[in-house]
Amino acid sequence: MLIEVWGDYACFTRPEFMAERVTYDVLTPSAARGIVEAIYWHPSVKWTIERIFVLNPIKTMSIKINEVGEKISSRTVQKAIKDRNLQNALFLSTENCRQQRNSLILKDVHYVIEAKFSTPSREMDGKVADITRRRLDKGACHSQPYLGMKEYPANFQKFEGTVNDLKKSTLFPGMKGLGLMFYDRDYKTDTPMFFNAMLEDGCLDLRNIHPLRMSKGV
Numbered sequence: 001m002l003i004e005v006w007g008d009y010a011c012f013t014r015p016e017f018m019a020e021r022v023t024y025d026v027l028t029p030s031a032a033r034g035i036v037e038a039i040y041w042h043p044s045v046k047w048t049i050e051r052i053f054v055l056n057p058i059k060t061m062s063i064k065i066n067e068v069g070e071k072i073s074s075r076t077v078q079k080a081i082k083d084r085n086l087q088n089a090l091f092l093s094t095e096n097c098r099q100q101r102n103s104l105i106l107k108d109v110h111y112v113i114e115a116k117f118s119t120p121s122r123e124m125d126g127k128v129a130d131i132t133r134r135r136l137d138k139g140a141c142h143s144q145p146y147l148g149m150k151e152y153p154a155n156f157q158k159f160e161g162t163v164n165d166l167k168k169s170t171l172f173p174g175m176k177g178l179g180l181m182f183y184d185r186d187y188k189t190d191t192p193m194f195f196n197a198m199l200e201d202g203c204l205d206l207r208n209i210h211p212l213r214m215s216k217g218v
Helices: 028-037 074-083 121-136 163-168
Strands: 002-010 046-053 062-070 099-118 156-159 176-187 191-200 201-204
Touching: 002 028, 028 046, 028 099, 028 121, 028 176, 099 176, 121 156
Parallel strands: none
Antiparallel strands: 002 099, 002 156, 046 099, 046 201, 062 099, 176 191, 191 201
16 A cells, blocks of 8 residues: 655654754654554554655755743642642743754655555455545545654645656665664564665665664663
8 A cells, every 4th residue: 555645844853862853864664654553543453664765855954942841740730639729730831941952854755655454354454445545535534644743744645656656756766875763662572673774766665674672771
C-alpha cells in the first residue's frame, strides 16, 4: 500500500540532542508508522513500513520556540481538588518559567510511504485493506497524523502511481548515507533500536535491515 504524505514543516527529532530539537534529514520509520496508524488503527492490526521514498529536496531551517520549562504535577492537582483550592494551586505563570530553545526543522517535505499490515486471520485482511483505501480516498483518519511533532500536521492521500514511477522521478540518484537513525522502540524490553540509514535513489529501504538495540543510558 502506497501512501503519499506532505506538509509545510516537519521535525523528526534526533534523540542524541537533549535540550535542542534537531531533525533527521528524512522521515523516520517510527514516524511513518505513526502516520499510517493515525489513518487506520486497530489493536489487531500491525503495520510495518517497508520503504520510504523522498520526493522533495531536503531543506532545513532554524527557528526559535518559546516553551514552558515547568508543569503542574498530578500530586498538586489532587491536593488542590481535595483542598478545593483550584484557582491558586493550579496557576502557572508562563512569564516566570518561559524558556527559548532553538530547533532545526525541515520545510516543504513530501514522501511516499510503502506499508504493509498483518492481522491474526486472513478473513480480516480484505476488510482492513478496504477500510484503509476508503479512508485514504476520503481523507479520513483515526487521529490527525503529524510530521514528527503535533505542531506540524501531515496531509495524506493514496498514491496513484507505482514504485517504478517513484524510482524514475528520483531527485537523489546514487547512494546517500544518512548516518545512524532511530528505527523504533522495542516496547517489550523498552529498548530503542537504530539502524544505518542509506538513501538509494531517493528510497530508504527498510525490508532487509537489522536494527541495533541500544542499552539504556547509551
